[in-house]
Amino acid sequence: MSRIGKHPVPVPSGVQVNVDGQTVTAKGKLGQLSVKLIDEIKVSMEDGKVTVLPKSESRFARNMWATSRTLVNNIVKGVNEGFTTNLEINGVGYRAAVQGKELVLQLGYSHEIRYPIPEGIQMKTERPTAISITGYDKQRVGQVAAEIRSMRPPEPFKGKGIKYETETILRKEGKKK
The missing domain is CATH 3.90.930.12 (Ribosomal protein L6)
Known part of the structure:
Protein backbone atom coordinates (compact mmCIF):
# COMPACT_ATOMS: atom_id res chain seq x y z
CA MET A 1 0.00 0.00 0.00
CA SER A 2 1.35 3.39 -0.97
CA ARG A 3 1.80 5.74 1.96
CA ILE A 4 1.61 8.87 -0.18
CA GLY A 5 -0.94 7.68 -2.74
CA LYS A 6 -3.65 6.76 -0.25
CA HIS A 7 -4.03 10.39 0.94
CA PRO A 8 -6.44 12.41 -1.23
CA VAL A 9 -5.31 15.79 -2.56
CA PRO A 10 -7.31 18.60 -0.88
CA VAL A 11 -8.48 21.34 -3.23
CA PRO A 12 -8.24 24.78 -1.55
CA SER A 13 -10.84 27.47 -2.14
CA GLY A 14 -10.13 29.57 -5.20
CA VAL A 15 -8.83 26.59 -7.18
CA GLN A 16 -10.95 24.79 -9.78
CA VAL A 17 -9.98 21.19 -10.56
CA ASN A 18 -11.45 19.40 -13.56
CA VAL A 19 -11.00 15.65 -14.11
CA ASP A 20 -11.58 14.62 -17.73
CA GLY A 21 -10.65 10.97 -18.21
CA GLN A 22 -6.91 10.73 -17.47
CA THR A 23 -6.32 14.50 -17.68
CA VAL A 24 -6.45 16.61 -14.53
CA THR A 25 -6.62 20.40 -15.00
CA ALA A 26 -6.22 22.91 -12.18
CA LYS A 27 -6.99 26.60 -12.55
CA GLY A 28 -6.15 29.15 -9.86
CA LYS A 29 -5.06 32.71 -9.25
CA LEU A 30 -1.51 32.12 -10.60
CA GLY A 31 -2.45 30.30 -13.81
CA GLN A 32 -3.63 27.01 -15.27
CA LEU A 33 -1.82 23.66 -15.33
CA SER A 34 -2.79 20.20 -16.50
CA VAL A 35 -1.26 16.77 -16.20
CA LYS A 36 -2.09 13.60 -18.15
CA LEU A 37 -1.89 10.47 -16.02
CA ILE A 38 -1.17 6.95 -17.25
CA ASP A 39 -3.99 4.47 -17.97
CA GLU A 40 -3.17 2.23 -14.98
CA ILE A 41 -4.29 4.99 -12.58
CA LYS A 42 -7.90 5.94 -11.79
CA VAL A 43 -8.46 9.54 -10.74
CA SER A 44 -11.71 11.01 -9.43
CA MET A 45 -12.95 14.23 -7.84
CA GLU A 46 -15.30 13.94 -4.86
CA ASP A 47 -16.09 16.15 -1.86
CA GLY A 48 -13.51 18.79 -2.77
CA LYS A 49 -10.68 16.26 -2.90
CA VAL A 50 -8.92 14.51 -5.76
CA THR A 51 -8.51 10.78 -5.15
CA VAL A 52 -5.92 8.74 -7.04
CA LEU A 53 -6.10 4.92 -7.04
CA PRO A 54 -4.44 2.13 -9.06
CA LYS A 55 -6.79 0.26 -11.43
CA SER A 56 -5.00 -3.05 -10.93
CA GLU A 57 -2.63 -4.65 -8.45
CA SER A 58 0.23 -4.81 -10.95
CA ARG A 59 3.64 -3.69 -9.79
CA PHE A 60 3.77 -0.85 -12.34
CA ALA A 61 0.38 0.52 -11.27
CA ARG A 62 1.39 0.48 -7.60
CA ASN A 63 4.71 2.19 -8.46
CA MET A 64 2.97 4.97 -10.38
CA TRP A 65 0.25 5.47 -7.76
CA ALA A 66 2.20 7.83 -5.48
CA THR A 67 3.91 9.50 -8.44
CA SER A 68 0.55 10.36 -10.00
CA ARG A 69 -0.79 11.67 -6.69
CA THR A 70 2.28 13.88 -6.29
CA LEU A 71 1.90 15.27 -9.82
CA VAL A 72 -1.73 16.19 -9.10
CA ASN A 73 -0.72 17.74 -5.76
CA ASN A 74 2.01 19.80 -7.46
CA ILE A 75 -0.35 21.35 -10.01
CA VAL A 76 -2.97 22.13 -7.33
CA LYS A 77 -0.36 23.70 -5.03
CA GLY A 78 1.31 25.49 -7.94
CA VAL A 79 -1.74 27.37 -9.21
CA ASN A 80 -2.67 28.33 -5.62
CA GLU A 81 0.66 29.21 -3.93
CA GLY A 82 3.48 28.72 -6.44
Whole structure:
Protein backbone atom coordinates (compact mmCIF):
# COMPACT_ATOMS: atom_id res chain seq x y z
CA MET A 1 0.00 0.00 0.00
CA SER A 2 1.35 3.39 -0.97
CA ARG A 3 1.80 5.74 1.96
CA ILE A 4 1.61 8.87 -0.18
CA GLY A 5 -0.94 7.68 -2.74
CA LYS A 6 -3.65 6.76 -0.25
CA HIS A 7 -4.03 10.39 0.94
CA PRO A 8 -6.44 12.41 -1.23
CA VAL A 9 -5.31 15.79 -2.56
CA PRO A 10 -7.31 18.60 -0.88
CA VAL A 11 -8.48 21.34 -3.23
CA PRO A 12 -8.24 24.78 -1.55
CA SER A 13 -10.84 27.47 -2.14
CA GLY A 14 -10.13 29.57 -5.20
CA VAL A 15 -8.83 26.59 -7.18
CA GLN A 16 -10.95 24.79 -9.78
CA VAL A 17 -9.98 21.19 -10.56
CA ASN A 18 -11.45 19.40 -13.56
CA VAL A 19 -11.00 15.65 -14.11
CA ASP A 20 -11.58 14.62 -17.73
CA GLY A 21 -10.65 10.97 -18.21
CA GLN A 22 -6.91 10.73 -17.47
CA THR A 23 -6.32 14.50 -17.68
CA VAL A 24 -6.45 16.61 -14.53
CA THR A 25 -6.62 20.40 -15.00
CA ALA A 26 -6.22 22.91 -12.18
CA LYS A 27 -6.99 26.60 -12.55
CA GLY A 28 -6.15 29.15 -9.86
CA LYS A 29 -5.06 32.71 -9.25
CA LEU A 30 -1.51 32.12 -10.60
CA GLY A 31 -2.45 30.30 -13.81
CA GLN A 32 -3.63 27.01 -15.27
CA LEU A 33 -1.82 23.66 -15.33
CA SER A 34 -2.79 20.20 -16.50
CA VAL A 35 -1.26 16.77 -16.20
CA LYS A 36 -2.09 13.60 -18.15
CA LEU A 37 -1.89 10.47 -16.02
CA ILE A 38 -1.17 6.95 -17.25
CA ASP A 39 -3.99 4.47 -17.97
CA GLU A 40 -3.17 2.23 -14.98
CA ILE A 41 -4.29 4.99 -12.58
CA LYS A 42 -7.90 5.94 -11.79
CA VAL A 43 -8.46 9.54 -10.74
CA SER A 44 -11.71 11.01 -9.43
CA MET A 45 -12.95 14.23 -7.84
CA GLU A 46 -15.30 13.94 -4.86
CA ASP A 47 -16.09 16.15 -1.86
CA GLY A 48 -13.51 18.79 -2.77
CA LYS A 49 -10.68 16.26 -2.90
CA VAL A 50 -8.92 14.51 -5.76
CA THR A 51 -8.51 10.78 -5.15
CA VAL A 52 -5.92 8.74 -7.04
CA LEU A 53 -6.10 4.92 -7.04
CA PRO A 54 -4.44 2.13 -9.06
CA LYS A 55 -6.79 0.26 -11.43
CA SER A 56 -5.00 -3.05 -10.93
CA GLU A 57 -2.63 -4.65 -8.45
CA SER A 58 0.23 -4.81 -10.95
CA ARG A 59 3.64 -3.69 -9.79
CA PHE A 60 3.77 -0.85 -12.34
CA ALA A 61 0.38 0.52 -11.27
CA ARG A 62 1.39 0.48 -7.60
CA ASN A 63 4.71 2.19 -8.46
CA MET A 64 2.97 4.97 -10.38
CA TRP A 65 0.25 5.47 -7.76
CA ALA A 66 2.20 7.83 -5.48
CA THR A 67 3.91 9.50 -8.44
CA SER A 68 0.55 10.36 -10.00
CA ARG A 69 -0.79 11.67 -6.69
CA THR A 70 2.28 13.88 -6.29
CA LEU A 71 1.90 15.27 -9.82
CA VAL A 72 -1.73 16.19 -9.10
CA ASN A 73 -0.72 17.74 -5.76
CA ASN A 74 2.01 19.80 -7.46
CA ILE A 75 -0.35 21.35 -10.01
CA VAL A 76 -2.97 22.13 -7.33
CA LYS A 77 -0.36 23.70 -5.03
CA GLY A 78 1.31 25.49 -7.94
CA VAL A 79 -1.74 27.37 -9.21
CA ASN A 80 -2.67 28.33 -5.62
CA GLU A 81 0.66 29.21 -3.93
CA GLY A 82 3.48 28.72 -6.44
CA PHE A 83 6.99 27.41 -5.88
CA THR A 84 10.23 29.18 -4.99
CA THR A 85 13.83 28.05 -5.32
CA ASN A 86 16.67 30.14 -3.89
CA LEU A 87 20.24 30.16 -5.19
CA GLU A 88 23.34 31.58 -3.52
CA ILE A 89 26.46 32.85 -5.28
CA ASN A 90 29.84 32.50 -3.56
CA GLY A 91 33.07 33.97 -4.91
CA VAL A 92 34.95 37.25 -5.12
CA GLY A 93 33.41 39.40 -7.85
CA TYR A 94 30.57 36.94 -8.53
CA ARG A 95 27.20 38.67 -8.68
CA ALA A 96 23.79 38.65 -10.32
CA ALA A 97 21.27 41.32 -11.29
CA VAL A 98 17.90 41.34 -13.03
CA GLN A 99 17.79 43.82 -15.92
CA GLY A 100 14.43 43.89 -17.67
CA LYS A 101 13.64 40.36 -18.84
CA GLU A 102 17.20 39.07 -18.40
CA LEU A 103 19.30 37.79 -15.53
CA VAL A 104 22.83 39.18 -15.84
CA LEU A 105 25.49 37.02 -14.17
CA GLN A 106 29.14 37.86 -13.59
CA LEU A 107 30.82 34.59 -12.63
CA GLY A 108 34.53 35.15 -13.12
CA TYR A 109 34.51 34.64 -16.86
CA SER A 110 35.87 37.29 -19.24
CA HIS A 111 32.30 38.17 -20.19
CA GLU A 112 28.97 38.52 -18.43
CA ILE A 113 26.30 35.87 -18.98
CA ARG A 114 22.80 37.03 -19.96
CA TYR A 115 20.08 34.50 -19.19
CA PRO A 116 16.61 35.30 -20.65
CA ILE A 117 13.88 34.80 -18.05
CA PRO A 118 11.26 32.35 -19.43
CA GLU A 119 7.51 33.04 -19.44
CA GLY A 120 5.77 32.13 -16.19
CA ILE A 121 8.97 32.55 -14.13
CA GLN A 122 9.84 35.55 -11.97
CA MET A 123 13.32 36.26 -10.63
CA LYS A 124 14.44 38.62 -7.89
CA THR A 125 17.87 39.49 -6.58
CA GLU A 126 17.54 40.96 -3.08
CA ARG A 127 21.32 40.91 -2.74
CA PRO A 128 23.87 40.63 -5.56
CA THR A 129 24.71 37.14 -4.26
CA ALA A 130 21.16 35.77 -3.91
CA ILE A 131 18.71 34.75 -6.65
CA SER A 132 15.07 33.89 -5.95
CA ILE A 133 13.23 31.96 -8.71
CA THR A 134 9.42 31.84 -8.43
CA GLY A 135 6.75 30.25 -10.62
CA TYR A 136 3.63 28.12 -10.60
CA ASP A 137 5.08 25.10 -12.46
CA LYS A 138 7.39 23.13 -10.14
CA GLN A 139 9.19 21.39 -13.00
CA ARG A 140 10.02 24.64 -14.82
CA VAL A 141 11.19 26.37 -11.63
CA GLY A 142 13.53 23.47 -10.90
CA GLN A 143 14.77 23.32 -14.49
CA VAL A 144 15.57 27.06 -14.60
CA ALA A 145 17.38 26.79 -11.25
CA ALA A 146 19.41 23.83 -12.51
CA GLU A 147 20.35 25.69 -15.72
CA ILE A 148 21.55 28.73 -13.77
CA ARG A 149 23.49 26.54 -11.32
CA SER A 150 25.18 24.71 -14.21
CA MET A 151 26.76 27.96 -15.45
CA ARG A 152 29.24 27.81 -12.54
CA PRO A 153 28.62 24.82 -10.23
CA PRO A 154 30.24 25.01 -6.80
CA GLU A 155 33.76 23.62 -6.59
CA PRO A 156 34.89 21.63 -3.54
CA PHE A 157 38.15 23.45 -2.67
CA LYS A 158 37.06 27.06 -2.08
CA GLY A 159 33.28 26.64 -2.48
CA LYS A 160 33.07 29.21 -5.28
CA GLY A 161 30.12 29.01 -7.63
CA ILE A 162 26.32 28.93 -7.62
CA LYS A 163 24.59 26.58 -5.19
CA TYR A 164 21.09 25.94 -3.91
CA GLU A 165 20.29 27.64 -0.61
CA THR A 166 19.80 24.30 1.17
CA GLU A 167 22.76 22.56 -0.50
CA THR A 168 25.91 21.77 1.47
CA ILE A 169 29.19 21.59 -0.40
CA LEU A 170 31.57 18.86 0.73
CA ARG A 171 34.86 20.67 1.07
CA LYS A 172 38.17 19.05 0.20
CA GLU A 173 41.53 19.76 1.73
CA GLY A 174 44.01 21.51 -0.56
CA LYS A 175 47.58 20.55 -1.38
CA LYS A 176 49.97 19.82 1.44
CA LYS A 177 53.64 20.78 1.44
